[in-house]
Amino acid sequence: MKITIKDIAKMADVSTATVSKIVNHKDQNISHATRQRVLDLIEAHNYVPNRIASSMITKKTHSIGLIIPDITNPFFPEVARGVEDYANMEGYHVVLCNSDNDLDKEVSYIGMLQEKMVDGIIFTSSSLRNKISKEFLKLQIPVITVDRDITGMKAQGKITVDNTSGAYQGVSYMIERGYKKILHLGGPMTSKPALDRFEGYRKALDDNGIQFDEKLFFEGNYNAQWGYEGVLEALSNKIEFDGIFCGNDMIAIGAIKALNEKGLSVPDDVGVMGFDDIYMATVVTPNLTTVCQPNYQMGYKAAEMLIELIKHPESKMTDVVLKTKLVIRESTK
Amino acid sequence: MKITIKDIAKMADVSTATVSKIVNHKDQNISHATRQRVLDLIEAHNYVPNRIASSMITKKTHSIGLIIPDITNPFFPEVARGVEDYANMEGYHVVLCNSDNDLDKEVSYIGMLQEKMVDGIIFTSSSLRNKISKEFLKLQIPVITVDRDITGMKAQGKITVDNTSGAYQGVSYMIERGYKKILHLGGPMTSKPALDRFEGYRKALDDNGIQFDEKLFFEGNYNAQWGYEGVLEALSNKIEFDGIFCGNDMIAIGAIKALNEKGLSVPDDVGVMGFDDIYMATVVTPNLTTVCQPNYQMGYKAAEMLIELIKHPESKMTDVVLKTKLVIRESTK
DNA sequence: TTGAAAGCGCTAACAT
């Protein structure tokens, strides 16, 4: 039989209230003698307080939900780690949910988390669906969204990165380095980041007096396969280009692979720029020049905002826009 | 104010017991009329059952803890995904804990999870410390260890992969392909997998009549940096080798990088074999020949065993040893 | 087919 606060109280010949105070360090008014006696008993009997019972009263579970599309996608482990690090520091647990960007799963997780009485939710999804917002609106707990917008929500926080200016910066750099015909292998245009990066790309072209050529723009998915295929497609369509601005690093890695196979050298024949700066970018040959996105920071900051909101539900969060940083390595000249 | 089972009961003019039965689908004996009335009220008022209150009574939280060293390490996201997929299917939540292989953190997480009343724990750590087992022994809940041993535990499950035979297979293949002086850039020998892989390496050498040369064995960490440095060190020590068997893929990737920088071609001058088969292995140039470890499977299977143990605490689990598979790609000839 | 009542393990006034 599991030992409870009652057992300890009885053994120490005090009330459960006293034990409770000691366990929760609200023991300024407890005599040293009793405290020690109780502590010894706790130690001796290996008593573990049932925090779930506390939660019933305090209405706080000290756990938060983290809904991401897929922890297996190299983008997310870092944000998850950021979330967990801050949460753990503050004594919170994080419940990991992989939604696969599937609306049904998202809704189902939101429901489950709510039933489990998490104190708040951090939500990431790469798609632009707004239906989900209805579910969130029903929620009585704070929600922070990372890297996307959910319309119709108020008093909640939002963390994004400045994709437009990041892309602008990256493409401007390529132009500066002498690349003239820059292909853009973008991500799915149903996602806000992809849209923003495309916008930054166009803007950089415009501002540098280069006419946007829609034949140089391809839309695909955020993976290496698409980068590989995209290059092959462009090549077989005899499209001329001397640079590629990729929607993310995975696309860039796939693109480089295709380029190499076709005997094109990176960065001399074709310069390649990624986006994200995942670990792989530093390890691939040539190392990727890329726009660094502060993934860990995003998670960390999201947890920080969420926990602030949990502690002070009235506090207004101003949305956070994290800055990107150009990282120059070997895939551009 | 949050709406409770009492509110619904009052509105439907039934007892809370009736509502409870309906919510939990124990409603064979509830008239269709009442059920519908209650269900409508639940829907209309957006009632969310407080599962934490249920847990107090049922002694089941339907959540499990997952303690891994670092979700940011490419090995673990897949394991975590496997765990989450199975757990979710069975209606369990997973609480993610990054221990950084730090004994204090491990112990602290075990305590926290226990207080949160998780139903079981899946534990991975790359080190061989046994102190942790004391903490586990105190636990009243099932624990499954993944990829490592914890001594002194009974009635619990263990999942490992057959590292020895995987390494044996890999090294044998290299020998078969004509590599004669095979360097081994291993992981930290405080970890069981590293030890086992080393053993497989030696055994393959022995069985093929090649004398083990300790100058060809280097111990380091499981990352690209070490692979890079290891090669540089071997080269600067004028050690002769025509193949490298790496402790994992990250080491292999670092090794290839160093080899390339020194003008050595892979696989012609030096063949390189990895271990793990992480996604990166397929994306790097040249693609890595490697020993594939079923990461996702490990997590999935671990969750399966754990949940079985939660449901039937008396059931004896037989330890599972997962098989590796040789994946031949471009980094060996 | 339904409900009354006891209680899970704990906390938080409020007394003393």
Place this chain on the structure above:
DNA sequence: ATGTTAGCGCTTTCAA
């Protein structure tokens, strides 16, 4: 400095 008491929201016999 410590104890009494009244629940938190729910489930589960057992009785009606």
